[in-house]
Amino acid sequence: MLGLLARFRDEISDGYVLGPVRVAVGALLGWHALVAAEELAKIGYFGDVFHLPIIPDALVPSPRLYAVVLAARLCLAMMVAIGIWARPALGASALLGLWCLLADRNQFHHNRYSLFCYAFLLAFTPCDRSWRVTMGDVLVPRRGPFWAVRLAQVQVSIIYLASGGSKLLDPDWRDGLVLGDRIARHAHLAVKAGVPAKLVDVLARPDIASATAKLAIMTELVICVALWLGPTRVVALWWGLWFHVTIQATSKVEAFSVLALALYGVFVTPDHRARTLRFDPSRFWGRLAGTIVPALDWFARFAVEPWEPDEKGGHSVVVIRRDGRRATGVPAFAMMTRCLPLLFPLWAPVALLASFTKRGDLTTGG
Structure with missing residues (x-):
């Protein structure tokens, strides 16, 4: 101990x-x-x-x-x-x-x-070691103590545990009465936010509200544990993202979901530019990746470098993972969606598609 x-x-x-x-x-x-x-x-x-x-x-x-x-x-x-x-x-x-x-x-x-x-x-x-308006004349080491980061991670999990646990012990929540009432009261806000009115009506149905309530309880209890396990963390983050987007769109919760998603950042592995993205500047898809990835790489996951035109291999983009393995085509795009926050909502379907592809580059035509 x-x-x-x-x-x-x-x-x-x-x-x-x-x-x-x-x-x-x-x-x-x-x-x-x-x-x-x-x-x-x-x-x-x-x-x-x-x-x-x-x-x-x-x-x-x-x-x-x-x-x-x-x-x-x-x-x-x-x-x-x-x-x-x-x-x-x-x-x-x-x-x-x-x-x-x-x-x-x-x-x-x-x-x-x-x-x-x-x-x-x-x-x-x-x-305070990054994302500053001025970096100053003296470079400050990026490394520092992480004990408070671990406490922030614990607080994230405690909130999920307390929320999911209290709902689990409340029969009205388990049966969907609370959720159905909340959806009905905030239906106009959801429709105003762009949620289809028919979808809101379906979610407010007692049977759907009951099933959705049980799914919400299970989601919170699973996320509070899955965030701490390496193999399940990215899945928990992706599922949690859509969970909070749904909450924000259908309920009046101030900035609760925005705060939760922002604090997902404390679970990002602190490995500065441990991956490399090589792109062919002579190809459209290569130039596009070379422009977009640095702009969206808020957590500095990639070292982005151009390379010589690869006419023989036909690769526009190659991602070199942390373990040295290379990915091209859909698997490479899956890596980008996994590491870039604005593309992360696409990660699961893209990763699923990548699992069915053979090693290759679907951007050759670019």
Whole structure:
């Protein structure tokens, strides 16, 4: 046990992959601060109406101080997003946000509390080593302690376990009553977001709602474990992505799903450019890959390099995996969808298609 704790404390890894996570958390911190500022401007100070302070009244901010706190949260969120004193700004943002929640229980939402907890944990990680507006004159080592990253991973799993476990113990949730009611109440929002009205009506049916509720419970309980297992992690991330997209489209959950997807980044293996993508600049598909992959490679998974035209082999793109194996054609595209966040929603069907192809390059004609 002591050895395990020592490894947990002393783990050092490349922090580049945490940069996009920090930017997303900074954007969410800013969004919540803007929402609170808008409420202050339109509705007024929360202390002038019914509110439920968790802390003593003497510690509840006055109207002027509350306005200053919101302005500070906005400034700190910008600092987090652009990478200026990002880690201190994360810690300060988390503490100010938690103070606001403690000052008024009515402002509490699980996703807001989770956001501030994640921000506090990220403050102890090397999340400021990438995605900064200025890298400075002195290069800062990307590697840093990862113990807080592991705690963030634990928190992600705890949220899934608590959510899925509580639903499992609730007979109304298991039977689909809660989910059906939620879909019915938020149907207009789902249709407004682009979900077909007929699909919403089908999902609200008691039998479909019951089956969907059981699938949701199973999804949360499986994801909380599968994220920790190497062979199942990518499947859990892909399934979780569509799970949260569905939730965001059919329910009113503020930015809960956006936060969950952003924190999936803490499960990305910190192996900076461990894969290589070689492309033929004389071919259309090669030029396209050579342009798109660097732009979408937010976690720096690929070292992208051009090569000499390969007329004999006919390959436009070749991906060299971490173990040295090479992939072309559909398998190469499957690797891109696995590693590039914006293409990741396509990963499972592309990977399934790649499993049926022989080794070759379907882009030869390009």
